[in-house]
Amino acid sequence: MTDDSDSETDADGDGTASADETADADDRVPVLLVKGDREYLIQPGGEQGTDLGVLEVPEDVQPGDTIETHLGEAFRVRRLRGPDLFHQFERTGAPMVPRDVGLVIGETGVSQGDRVLDTGTGTGVLAASMARAGAEVVTYERDPEFADVARENMKLGGVDDSVDVRTGDLTEEIDALEPSSFDVLTLDTGDAAAVVEHAPDLLVDGGFVAVYSPFIESTREVVAAAREVELSNVRTRETIQREMQFDDRGSRPSTAPVGHTGYLTIARNV
Incomplete structure (x- = not known):
């Protein structure tokens, strides 16, 4: 036997x-x-x-x-492709929608070899999308439970080797970060203006800041902070989108509610 x-x-x-x-x-x-x-x-x-x-x-x-x-x-x-992350990730709040993710990546040029500092991880759609574009991402999330979900989402998206999800408040960790070590700074938090004040120290020459906010008031604070520290090309756009309607009667924009999501402020460290 x-x-x-x-x-x-x-x-x-x-x-x-x-x-x-x-x-x-x-x-x-x-x-x-x-x-x-x-x-x-x-x-x-x-x-x-x-x-x-x-x-x-x-x-x-x-x-x-x-x-x-x-x-x-x-x-x-x-x-699996980038837009699928929006639908498949476990949610801990309202994730950034694909069109806004595309605007952030398109406006900042996030690409292979870039190092990105992100805060307000949430579900992690933006962090994962930037990693899939080739960047190495360090992202901060204050809520420990949200951070745990984000880590699992990074695994699900196949980018956990490229995204370092840290639990904590970035405003309390800035002094510990290496100066001029990030190519892009992306912010999706109510206190984004306090981080923007440190952008010249955190970013490489020519690096970009992208701040997403659902409210005008916090957007004004971000713009003021960016100008105070002499970031250049500061501009804000409302992110809005309308679907088209096609039927036998004709073609026109849909009468459904206009798709406003928030305000995106871009600035550059030059």
Whole structure:
């Protein structure tokens, strides 16, 4: 009688996963499984119960594959993309919407090799999106529970190696940060003006500040602070969007409420 115990042990011979195997499992990027209006974000090797049956995702799953539930319902595998984060992340409040994320990245030029300092992490959509653009992000969140959720969201988005979620108040940590070590400063907090005062010390020459606020009052304070410390090209835009309506009668902007989300202030350290 042969001993088949070797088939149940790892390379170390102790029946436990090796460190490399564990790391490989942790590095797997989730994929979207889509059928109609149903979307499920699942890690390779994982499974998900749905009203259409249980989805079991192979370790070697690839975008474009078709996976059937145990009831025979087919789902299409789709690669996770930036806008999907808005819908799939666990929320701890109202996350920044994709169009505002796009404005921040477009206005500041966040890209490969940049180092970004962010505060007001919240759900983490902006931090994750900048990391997916190639940046290394340090982000501060005051609420410990929100910070924990954000860390899990970074794992879900496959960017936990690029985003350092820190629990705390950035205004209390500024003196501990290395001067002129960030390319971009992004702020989504009520006290953003207090951080903007330190922007010339935190940013490299030519670095950008992007401040998002839902209120005019805090936006005025940010603009005043930016001018006081002599940041250049200070400008504020209301972020607003209207959908178009197309039907048999004709085409026009939708009569639904106008899509105002907030105010975005951009400035530069030159």
